[in-house]
Amino acid sequence: MSAAGEARAPDVESYFNDLARAVDNALVAGERHATWFSAEDSDFVRMNRGKVRQPGTVSQRFIDIRLIRGARHASHSLSLSGDLHSDSRAIGAAVAGLRDVLPQLADDPHLLLPTTVASSRTTRGATLPPTEAIVARMLDAAAGLDLVGLAAAGPVYRGFANSDGQRNWHVVTTFNLQWSLYHRADKAVKASYSDVAWSDAALDERMRASIEQFRLISAPPKALRPGKYRAYLAPAAMQEIVELLAWGGFSARGLETQQSALSRMRVDARLDPRVQIVEDYAAGVAPPFQAEGFARPGSVPLVVDGRLSGALVSPRTAREFALEANGANGAESPEALSIGGGTVATHDALATLDTGLAVGNLWYLNYSDRPACRMTGMTRFATFWVEGGKVVAPVDVLRFDDTLFRMLGDNLEALTTERELLLSSSTYGSRMLTSATLPGALMSELNFTL
Amino acid sequence: MPDQSLLDVAAAADGLDADFWSLRFVEETCESFSVQRNVQQPWAVSTDRGVMASVYAGGGYGYAATADMSPQGLRNALQRAQAWALGTARLALIDSRTLPRPAPRGRYVSPSFDRPLPSHSDWYEMLQRESLQAACDPRIVDWEALVDVLKATHRLITSEGGDVVQWHRYLYPSISVTAHADGVTQQRSLNGQRGMCQQGGVEILDRVGFAGSGRRVAEEALELLLAPNCPSGRMDVLLAPDQMVLQIHESIGHPLELDRILGDERNFAGTSFVTPDMFGTYRYGSEHLNITFDPTRPEELASYAFDDDGTAAERTFLIRDGILERPLGGAISQSRAGLPGVANARAASWNRPPIDRMANLNLEPGDATFDALVAGIERGVLLETNASWSIDDSRNKFQFGCERGRVIENGRLGHVVKNPNYRGISAEFWRSLARVGNAETVRVLGTPYCGKGEPSQTIRVGHTSPACVFTNVDVFGGEA
Numbered sequence: 001m002s003a004a005g006e007a008r009a010p011d012v013e014s015y016f017n018d019l020a021r022a023v024d025n026a027l028v029a030g031e032r033h034a035t036w037f038s039a040e041d042s043d044f045v046r047m048n049r050g051k052v053r054q055p056g057t058v059s060q061r062f063i064d065i066r067l068i069r070g071a072r073h074a075s076h077s078l079s080l081s082g083d084l085h086s087d088s089r090a091i092g093a094a095v096a097g098l099r100d101v102l103p104q105l106a107d108d109p110h111l112l113l114p115t116t117v118a119s120s121r122t123t124r125g126a127t128l129p130p131t132e133a134i135v136a137r138m139l140d141a142a143a144g145l146d147l148v149g150l151a152a153a154g155p156v157y158r159g160f161a162n163s164d165g166q167r168n169w170h171v172v173t174t175f176n177l178q179w180s181l182y183h184r185a186d187k188a189v190k191a192s193y194s195d196v197a198w199s200d201a202a203l204d205e206r207m208r209a210s211i212e213q214f215r216l217i218s219a220p221p222k223a224l225r226p227g228k229y230r231a232y233l234a235p236a237a238m239q240e241i242v243e244l245l246a247w248g249g250f251s252a253r254g255l256e257t258q259q260s261a262l263s264r265m266r267v268d269a270r271l272d273p274r275v276q277i278v279e280d281y282a283a284g285v286a287p288p289f290q291a292e293g294f295a296r297p298g299s300v301p302l303v304v305d306g307r308l309s310g311a312l313v314s315p316r317t318a319r320e321f322a323l324e325a326n327g328a329n330g331a332e333s334p335e336a337l338s339i340g341g342g343t344v345a346t347h348d349a350l351a352t353l354d355t356g357l358a359v360g361n362l363w364y365l366n367y368s369d370r371p372a373c374r375m376t377g378m379t380r381f382a383t384f385w386v387e388g389g390k391v392v393a394p395v396d397v398l399r400f401d402d403t404l405f406r407m408l409g410d411n412l413e414a415l416t417t418e419r420e421l422l423l424s425s426s427t428y429g430s431r432m433l434t435s436a437t438l439p440g441a442l443m444s445e446l447n448f449t450l
Numbered sequence: 451m452p453d454q455s456l457l458d459v460a461a462a463a464d465g466l467d468a469d470f471w472s473l474r475f476v477e478e479t480c481e482s483f484s485v486q487r488n489v490q491q492p493w494a495v496s497t498d499r500g501v502m503a504s505v506y507a508g509g510g511y512g513y514a515a516t517a518d519m520s521p522q523g524l525r526n527a528l529q530r531a532q533a534w535a536l537g538t539a540r541l542a543l544i545d546s547r548t549l550p551r552p553a554p555r556g557r558y559v560s561p562s563f564d565r566p567l568p569s570h571s572d573w574y575e576m577l578q579r580e581s582l583q584a585a586c587d588p589r590i591v592d593w594e595a596l597v598d599v600l601k602a603t604h605r606l607i608t609s610e611g612g613d614v615v616q617w618h619r620y621l622y623p624s625i626s627v628t629a630h631a632d633g634v635t636q637q638r639s640l641n642g643q644r645g646m647c648q649q650g651g652v653e654i655l656d657r658v659g660f661a662g663s664g665r666r667v668a669e670e671a672l673e674l675l676l677a678p679n680c681p682s683g684r685m686d687v688l689l690a691p692d693q694m695v696l697q698i699h700e701s702i703g704h705p706l707e708l709d710r711i712l713g714d715e716r717n718f719a720g721t722s723f724v725t726p727d728m729f730g731t732y733r734y735g736s737e738h739l740n741i742t743f744d745p746t747r748p749e750e751l752a753s754y755a756f757d758d759d760g761t762a763a764e765r766t767f768l769i770r771d772g773i774l775e776r777p778l779g780g781a782i783s784q785s786r787a788g789l790p791g792v793a794n795a796r797a798a799s800w801n802r803p804p805i806d807r808m809a810n811l812n813l814e815p816g817d818a819t820f821d822a823l824v825a826g827i828e829r830g831v832l833l834e835t836n837a838s839w840s841i842d843d844s845r846n847k848f849q850f851g852c853e854r855g856r857v858i859e860n861g862r863l864g865h866v867v868k869n870p871n872y873r874g875i876s877a878e879f880w881r882s883l884a885r886v887g888n889a890e891t892v893r894v895l896g897t898p899y900c901g902k903g904e905p906s907q908t909i910r911v912g913h914t915s916p917a918c919v920f921t922n923v924d925v926f927g928g929e930a
Contacts, residue, residue: 044905052538150718186843369928449849
């Protein structure tokens with residue numbers, strides 16, 4: 001199997017530009033359009049018990065055409081075959097259908113479109129090895145172990161075009177390998193290797209480290225009673241917390257309508273002054289433009305010195321609440337969230353923890369009291385009981401229930417100096433171009449309830 | 451699609467060196483109408499068409515998905531799938547030569563599939579009415595009335611002569627309201643986020659009482675603003691159907707998925723506390739617990755005649771009188787595990803392969819009226835509408851939250867309480883099922899957002915349940 005999409009990127013860009021022209025040509029006088037393009041050529045290989053369970057390829061192209069006449073607008077998203085002739089016909093029919101609907105709609109007071117043309121073009125990533133070879137290398141390295149996971153690889157494309165002539169193109173060729181090594185039942189370690197540039201040595205090193213940790217998980221587990229324990233959350237565990245906060249927490253609309261879990265930070269709630277949170281578009285893999293065609297700034301400060309200082313503002317929210325749009329997507333969810341590092345070296349984290357829980361991953365977080373930003377979730381994968389800075393035993397899964405304002409506020413002892421860039425492994429409908437750059441966090445106590 | 455030429459399909463498959471192949475076509479349209487804070491949101495429609503080619507060859511299996519449904523596109527997809535099968539056969543977990551080779555033939559049509567729907571302006575007028583009624587107080591800070599209208603056509607053609615076409619239509623009406631005052635925020639909705647979702651046409655709106663619900667939901671949100679926190683402690687809970695569906699989904703549905711039990715999901719969605727040796731003997735719940743896989747209830751969200759591997763679907767007991775009988779496993783998982791299953795190999799769309807999913811998973815009604823359920827509780831709480839869900843990767847330790855509670859004392863419903871939560875362990879919780887409501891307490895609900903799989907898939911599932919009483923449950927409220 002060749003690497004998915006290899007040598008296709010220039011073809012897809014040219015195809016996108018032809019599609020944009022087809023939308024332009026479908027307009028009549030007085031009409032405008034704003035058009036979003038999303039596509040990928042992905043290999044997915046699912047593994048279980050050290051073998052291949054489901055291997056396959058997905059090639060998909062979607063275009064979302066917003067037809068605008070005055071303050072009325074409507075959109076049609078359609079899948080495309082890749083054949084320009086038939087796709088141009090489908091685009092013409094979609095625009096005609098939208099044209100028929102517009103008279104039945106009301107003017108939209110929240111419509112906001114770019115007033116300047118800001119075209120851009122970015123390409124990232126290099127040719128990847130054949131996915132079959134990547135998988136064979138993974139399975140060879142874990143020979144004899146119960147490996148379960150997914151290899152996803154190939155180019156992901158985003159584009160924007162409008163009737164003012166703006167053209168934006170963004171392609172990133174990434175791979176994302178996620179695997180777990182199971183000892184028995186729910187005792188396992190999880191590891192990942194994701195990037196835009198491939199290295200055999202990097203995969204081998206991560207696989208070696210996961211096998212080393214696997215030996216620790218094989219020890220008899222310790223069952224802890226519910227209670228408050230000192231805890232170190234590794235960056236992968238912090239990512240679960242960040243992903244819960246991404247669910248409306250930094251949304252300007254969520255804050256304006258009191259639905260954000262961080263709403264109390266506008267009143268009296270604070271995080272520890274050492275906590276700095278930034279939407280750092282420049283550091284991630286997200287496109288430098290959003291679906292309405294607004295260019296994104298390099299970064300958007302969200303929490304400065306523990307205080308809420310900003311929010312993600314979409315164009316609609318900007319119009320609805322008289323704010324300044326800042327490149328956010330329609331859901332106002334972060335795409336490249338970054339938490340600043342602290343002062344404890346990662347290799348000193350367990351020594352600093354001394355006695356407590358080292359949590360490798362968290363799982364299935366949700367709010368138990370959203371306005372209080374109180375959240376609950378489970379420990380999962382490599383979670384260990386630590387005494388005197390040394391791992392003593394893996395721990396049976398525990399449920400925590402605590403507020404962010406305690407976890408990263410009063411109870412925050414330290415953040416690690418080093419941070420990890422974690423590319424999203426989400427593949428719901430398509431491969432996501434989101435990431436988070438996160439340190440580990442030491443807490444004087446974390447409340448475990450079950 | 452339905453008009454896809456079988457001659458084109460045969461030509462596309464010509465020359466394959468395969469033991470078995472299939473082409474699964476999917477076309478789905480979705481129209482979204484929404485009014486938010488009395489402002490019409492821009493109308494949006496999506497049209498998604500594509501095909502999944504699957505091939506068994508040389509003992510391996512592979513798939514390829516494309517939206518190019520031309521004869522050459524089909525041919526390319528089949529050949530790519532075959533290349534995967536042959537290229538990974540030496541590493542394959544399953545010898546595809548041992549798998550069933552289905553040849554299903556049949557049709558399925560949703561109720562009211564062709565019944566006309568309101569015009570765009572009529573939809574917006576109806577939603578605007580609910581929106582205006584919801585905006586009944588300055589403490590209502592956000593509110594939305596919406597409806598999604600979907601049509602889906604699935605066609606499965608197999609090398610053994612199988613040819614199935616299924617036409618579905620779905621409606622998802624929804625209302626949600628946020629109230630805020632004096633530092634307190636409360637949200638209330640119509641059966642949760644898209645919890646009201648059924649197959650059919652506009653008759654669904656009458657069935658669920660959509661008209662007038664904007665005002666009712668808003669008034670309940672305002673009532674919650676002034677309500678005390680839910681009490682804490684061990685007590686009985688009476689779960690309304692719009693919380694029961696989540697309880698069934700998370701702590702019966704997912705743990706019974708056979709691919710989880712076989713380990714496929716352990717890197718992502720998780721494993722299961724259920725093991726293969728439990729089927730036939732394990733007491734999952736009290737004698738009042740009867741769970742069916744039921745694809746035959748026409749209005750329920752995941753009713754169909756065949757699953758995406760071509761297995762004919764029929765009503766089947768999974769748990770009878772509390773005893774676990776069979777898992778949620780499709781034909782391939784059944785072959786792997788040597789266990790009986792159901793027709794639940796399902797794919798989210800053309801771009802994802804079928805895996806074991808819930809479909810309609812229902813709790814069968816008992817004989818207690820709602821009043822009798824309340825009357826039997828000395829100290830407890832009625833919990834309505836799921837708001838929060840979290841459960842461990844073995845689907846055992848759970849914690850769920852609801853939008854609204856009402857205390858029950860000495861067999862009488864009392865005042866409203868806010869932020870109700872409860873937690874428990876699946877393996878113990880269902881054994882505390884003490885009473886099951888009768889057919890009059892049953893609601894047909896579901897969710898379009900069940901997530902699972904690598905690559906991940908969001909799929910529609912239906913759940914029908916009566917109200918139920920559980921004893922000695924750990925209940926608690928929000929942050930003091």
